[in-house]
Amino acid sequence: MPMQYMRLFCQRDQKPHPDSSPEEREKFIRSKYELQEFLKPSLRIVSHQTSDSGKHAGSASHSDGSKSEIGMIEFIGILNVKVIGGTNLAIRDMSSSDPYVVLTLGRQKAQTSVIKGNLNPVWNEELKLSVPRQYGPLKLQVFDHDMVSKDDLMGEAEIDLQTMINAAAAFGDSELLGDIQIGRWLKSDDNALVRDSAVVVAGGKVKQGVALKLQHTESGELELEMEWMPLNM
Template sequence: MINCWNSGGLSHLFKLGMIDPDVVFERALVPVMAYEFVKFLFLTGKRRLKDFLLQKDNHFCADCNAPDPKWASTNIGVFICLKCSDVHQNLDSHISKVLSVTLDEWSNDEIDAMIEVGGNSSANSIYEAYIPEGYTKPGPDASLEERAKFIRLKYECQEFLKPSLRIVSRKGTVKSSFSKGIMDSFRSNSSSQKMEGMVEFIGILKVKVIKGTDLAIRDIMTSDPYVVLKLGQQTVQTTVISSNLNPVWNEELTLSVPLQFGLLSLRVFDHDLFSADDIMGEADIDLQPLITSAMAFGDAGIFDDMQIGKWLKSNDNALIDDSTVNIIDGKVKQKISLKLQNVECGELDLELEWIPLDH
């Protein structure tokens, strides 16, 4: 065995994935004490990639937060969904090279490059470090046009990158998908987790904006309302419903929740074509009851339907009634009815759903 190893024969077969460590163990080609080390050291590329995909921040698309991404940009170092991969494939290959996690063959260098970046959170802490206040990142249901605009700004124009890291050619496109500065930043991420702009996410918040009731009039006898949600630096919004004071959206918005999360800010606006949009009320939502209850129970999928928490109505919040946190069909959800603040009238109904990143 030693001669074979020294000649590179067995080592080469391991690297090619032609010998399974389990088989080596069964045939006593290596000592039992070394089995786990050999198995770890010579995992095939596919297994290394799949193990890396299990990292909690890689459970969601880096660009739109869609769950269970099965595509990747190998030179950017992010896992992405099918819809976002279509946009990436239309970028120059030196900006984004797209491969399927399950269908395509990967080289060891491509896998190493993905792992070196550190995952979607690490990549986004660089590429989304300077997203402007109020900018809306596309969600899982975004249109192709919305995705294309955001992805080109993010990677091709490097619009949200720290200015000192931007590498731009004369034509205004990226010279190289990774400058030395960007890769140094990723390495710093992996070692210290303290770099400027680094945000650690703990879960995904789905907000279903259900309906509004008796909203304020801002036009002639009516309004064109839409809802804006803000959490930290993230902002998402519903579609505009024209000429309706009792709009029904039933629209789901998605936000990433950082470790140090604050209140979820909700504001309702009246859309105007020729002037600034008018405010139609606002409210703050305390996420603590939802997230604390969910974390206390762990895997909601193993429990029957039950109440696990409650956000109590008080003079300090906009609740119309107490809002309970429940496990329903293995999911943690919370229905909320709000009396809009700083406005003459208006109510809003929402449903929150919490998805932990280790789900």
């Protein structure tokens, strides 16, 4: 790698300091997450239509697209989703299942690893998705991995992101706030919540824990923790 390029890369990858200006922090976040300048082109997440065959390879939908393709969509923030685990998931093999989770936001997809033969899997895996200005619900699906045929659906649910994103916008810079609750997504017959889901500021970060009862299946619940990182911080 040429020395001139190495110096440029290091300058762009330098994280903001606590006393950095809001403009410097926003520039760093946009470079890292929206433009994805610190990743090789083959690893950048590009919004595009993927197959609905039930086979999902890799932890996110990738393309060899250029920066101009990524720049076509205006992103307002990054959603970091920690898939914690599942409980009492549905059986899709003889006596168990090999579950994995797929998250879909618009045309972006990200997935966890496969856990073999476990109806109460623990992933504790973090997946990242860029949130466009025009966003809808976060779709969650659980599949049973199969080596020889189409992966079977084990349940699905949707997560309304408006409660968290709107609360974060209303309260401003989370780094200036103490540990407080700033919003709540209420359990109702119209959503898949197991219980009310609070939006909190903890350690200067906006977080929301979510427990979901999977839909269109015999049984199963999934637990997640989401973290919101706005690009205009």
